[in-house]
Structure formats: structure tokens, C-alpha cells
Amino acid sequence: MEQITIKEVAKLCGVGVSTVSRAINNHPDINEETKQKILETIRKYNYVPNNSARNLKRSDSNTIAVLIKGISNPFFTEIIQIFEREVTREKYSFVLQHIEEFEDEVDVAIQLEKEKRLKGIVFLGGLSYHTEEKLKQLTVPFVISTVDVTELPDEFASVTVDNTRESQKLVNYLCDRGHRRIALLAASQKDESIGKLRLGGYRRALEEHGLPYDESLVMWTKEDLPTYSMENGYALTQELLASGEEFTCIFAISDVVAIGACKALFDAGWRIPEDCSVAGFDGLGLAAFYQPSITTIRQPRAEMAEATIRLLFDMIEGREVVKRQVFDAELVVGQSVQELDARPETGDGRGE
């Protein structure tokens, strides 16, 4: 499709290219009438400002860094995409920095801040165990995204769901469907982030239903696999099957872990949900497209991503903000959980 160029727009309006650029970029230094004329021409000829023009004003001194733990987790893919889009829209540069499991992201942030003259930072994943003192070394605004920071004072900005409450909501649903022996595919035993919070929600729901917390039904992630991976769900479920423990349902702490669990059950000749129910957490597209679709908690990813960047820019520009933003998540009922009311409480004696 032939497109009109910025030069042609300038010619049609009888102005210079830089004036067109000012109109596009909403620059204050332009006559309002001229601006309207240019914008009208742009609309009329369907001119799409190309990235070069859009980016003319960006420079290294306007950079936002996103520090991410667990980049292989598909939960973050759409979030990063929205971050990148929103940061670019504000004419800032976007730097993505992957943090290894063993690395301390606050140390990395402090260093990056010096190297890159950052204007703001987003922490994505990880981070709930950090002390106030360390975070206070950061001099630029930052937002902690998709992780609860219940142990930090309110002055720290965060955007998240209540992982404990949402996990409890899901496990309540499973208990209400008649499940009494619900295995948990958990994060590492040392986890101090969302893995611990979702475990907490699981325990609260059991308690609410008068069910014991049975450690033999909790499969802890080992060090050799990334926590939020299908491979991990597969390995933990094989371990669960080999343990000989009885269970009618598996709650995996994320959807990718749930999908690994399903595959391990299928490979062992089990049917889902007839022989075992499975539930996840996150509400990935993947959970909906799996066969059977996975019952899960859908975090409002897009809204949380947009809120994160909005909050960060509001802080950068000194506007009034609500620093602690907790979003509601939604229970999504898929095809992977069976109602057990008519069955005996202890399962059907099925072995592995």
C-alpha cells in the first residue's frame, strides 16, 4: 500500500518537516491553527508516522529499565510487550534486563541506575523478600509488578493481585467440588515470593474446610528446573504418582506447571478430569487452548501491565498516586475439574 511521507505532508501544508514532527509529537512550540491543519492532512491521507519520526526525541537519558526474574515464564510475555509499547509511547527507551535466579535484582538495579542514568525501574517477578533499607538506596521511582509486597511499608509502589486470597479462592472452589485430597505442585521450599503466598492460600482453604494440611501431598520444586515451567510440572507429577499417595485433584501453582502435570497424567494413562482433576493459576491463553482447558485464576495481565507503567510515569512526573494497587483476579472454570460429590471421600483406590 502506497503511503504518504512526512515530506509530502509538509509540502501539502506549506510547512517544514520539523513543524509536522512537532504537530505529531504534540510539541507546545507550534501554532494551534497550523497544528490542526497538519493533523487534518495526516488523517485525510492516512499518514502513519514511522518509527524514526516517532523516536526522534528519544535518547539514552530517558530510559526505563525492566528487571525480570523468570523470563521463560509465558505469563510475562504479554506484560513485557505492553511495557515496551507504553514506554515507547512516552518517548522513553526501554531496557530489558534478565535476572538470574541467584542474582539480587536490587543490586543490579542500583548498578544500572548509575550506568544508564535511568528515569525509572520496574521489577517484574521475584523481589518480595527484599528489605526496606536496600530498596531505599534507589534514587529513581520504581514499581514492583505482579508480586505482593505485603511485608513492605505502603510507601513502595506495587501493582499485583492478592496471591494468597486468589489461591485460597481457587482451592475453596476445588474443596466445594468435593475434593478432599488435593496435591499441591509448589515452588521451592525456600521460596519467599508468590510461591509462598499461593501455598498460604492453599493452606487457608483447607483449614476453612476442616481438612488437614498433609505435607505428603505437597511436591516441592527442586533446584534443577525452573519453577514456572512445564518440565517442572511433569517431573513433580511423576514424583507424586510414584509416591503412591492418594489424591483426586492437583493444584499447580501456575498454568504452565499444570500443563506439565496434565501431560504426566496422560502419559501414565490417566484421564482428566475423570481420573484426576487439575487446576492452575495465571489464566494464560494456553490454559484455555489446552485439551482439556484448565480451570485457573486469571490475573488481569494487560490491566496490571498498563497500571504499572502509568503508576511509574505518574511518579516520575510528580503526580499524586495510589502506591499500592491490588487487582482482583477471576476464577475461570475450564474442563479439567470434576465434581466429586457422589464419590467416596478417599478416592477410588486407584494406584499409579
Added chain:
Amino acid sequence: MEQITIKEVAKLCGVGVSTVSRAINNHPDINEETKQKILETIRKYNYVPNNSARNLKRSDSNTIAVLIKGISNPFFTEIIQIFEREVTREKYSFVLQHIEEFEDEVDVAIQLEKEKRLKGIVFLGGLSYHTEEKLKQLTVPFVISTVDVTELPDEFASVTVDNTRESQKLVNYLCDRGHRRIALLAASQKDESIGKLRLGGYRRALEEHGLPYDESLVMWTKEDLPTYSMENGYALTQELLASGEEFTCIFAISDVVAIGACKALFDAGWRIPEDCSVAGFDGLGLAAFYQPSITTIRQPRAEMAEATIRLLFDMIEGREVVKRQVFDAELVVGQSVQELDARPETGDGRGE
């Protein structure tokens, strides 16, 4: 867990912190015996060099930019992760720039090169239709990754599989299993990148087997959905089912599209592979964990990602290089394709 610091390592070895840093960073300017002593101490006390120390040498003037089209495609997730790791290891900064479908990535690259004093560029996805002249405006080394550039002269560096040949290999396999009416879930009709090449491989395989190319079995991606998405596979398969055309197999041009196709078939009450076979392309982990697992072509993603960065740094540092690197991909036989030899050639007259 309490960890030893770089200062404590220095004290234990009777050297300064900068000497420890030189040992860690493999700096030439250090006595070999001292270096070995330091590395031994590090191993003994399990010291983990933190990111701050590793990054001390990085600055904005050592930046590699990765320009990506289709960031939501999970095929790129692991690749980006490896890029980031390898670039960081070379003590360079890593900038990720998402390119919209309608944007011209070479324009963006030219602009970024000016703004950021880039040392090198990787184009990931997109790009096969670009003219030589435009790419020649770039003054820094660049590598085109995961896209064939058959129309460009050999002087342009690229790392890819042969998408035409690999697609042909897969469709040959389907034909050899007795399939005669293989529907194709294709990219947009305007696609000039890998979508077009994989279509070419499909046509060649049909020809090789004396089968007609039947346009009524080709479902083109519309403009409203991202090509490489489950949603697109779902929509295209619904369209195929509604068309009333007979087919015994679906070849989706990527694994995520194949998974969308499977879900649409399941939702219509079909079984896979009993009622219809499905094959994909890419070899994602997801294809292996789907139920049934998807027959696909596995691109050696990790090797291609590492080769891309190695090639780029070899060019930056003026070493001799092989500029066109074509990797072999592997046919992965899953559970989603049925052998049809015993069945009539035109299918079993099953409607929707």
C-alpha cells in the same frame, strides 16, 4: 543463605578487590598463579559474583540492539533469553525493540544506530523482503536471525533454517502417511517472509507426490489476528470446518497455530488423530506437552541463538566469519498424525 563477599575473597587471598575482579572477568592483566588462587578460593567458599561486579565495565556505548517482529510468538522467548545472556556475558548492554507489523525495521534500526551509538544489531523475525540498498545504510554489523534471506547477496549475515526445505520435509512425511487432502493454515496472502517460504515447501511436497495444489484447502491469515497465535489457528480451522471441504490432515505453519487448530477440532467434537491429523512447525516445548503431542519440525533454537550472537561479535571484532549459516531442523514425530494407508484416498465423507 550467608554468602562470602568480594571483599572477603580479596582478604583471604591477600589481594585487592580489583585483582579479584580481574580474575573473575578473565582479564589478561593478572598473574596466573594469583588468578588460580583466587578462583580456587571462590570455588571453595562458593562465592557468587554479583551482577554489579560483572557489569562494572558495561556502558551505553557498548550496546547491542535486537529488533523483533512478533514478540508474542513463544518461538522467540528462549531465543531472546539466550541473546540477553550472551550479550551480557560480553559485557555489552542489551536493548530489545519491538517492531509493529506495519513498521519498517530497517528504518527503526537506522534511527536507533544514531541515538544509541550501537555496536551491532540483530533482526529477529520479519525482514526477508528488504532491499539491499536500504540495509546498506546501516554502518554497524548486523545479523538477520531465524529468517531466510535467499534474495539477498551473501555479504549479509544470517542464521536460519531452510524454511522451504524443512516445510517440504514435513509435508512429504504427511503425504507418505497416506494423506492426500492436507489443509494449510497459512500466513497472510501478502506475506513475503517465512510464511511464504513454508507455503512454498508445502507446494513442492504436493508436486513431488503428484498431488494438485488446491487453493480451497489454503486458509489465509486475516489482518485482525497475529499470524503466529493460537487464536489465529482456532479461527482459521473454524473457517476450514465451515467451508465443507474434505481433508484428512491440517498443516499449520507454526506450533502455536497448530494448537489453536487442535482446540477448534476438539470443540467441534473431532478426535485427533483419528478424525483428523495435525502438524505444526518450530518444535516448541508446548508441542511436546500438548495432548496429543504435535508432530512438528524442530528448529535448533538454542544453537541458532548462540550462533547469531557469536557471528555478530566475530563481525564486530573483525574476525573471519561464515556469513550465511543454515541449520538443519529435525522432524519430530508426535501423536497427532495418523497413518492413512488402509483408508480410501478421499477421506471418509465425514461432514462437520
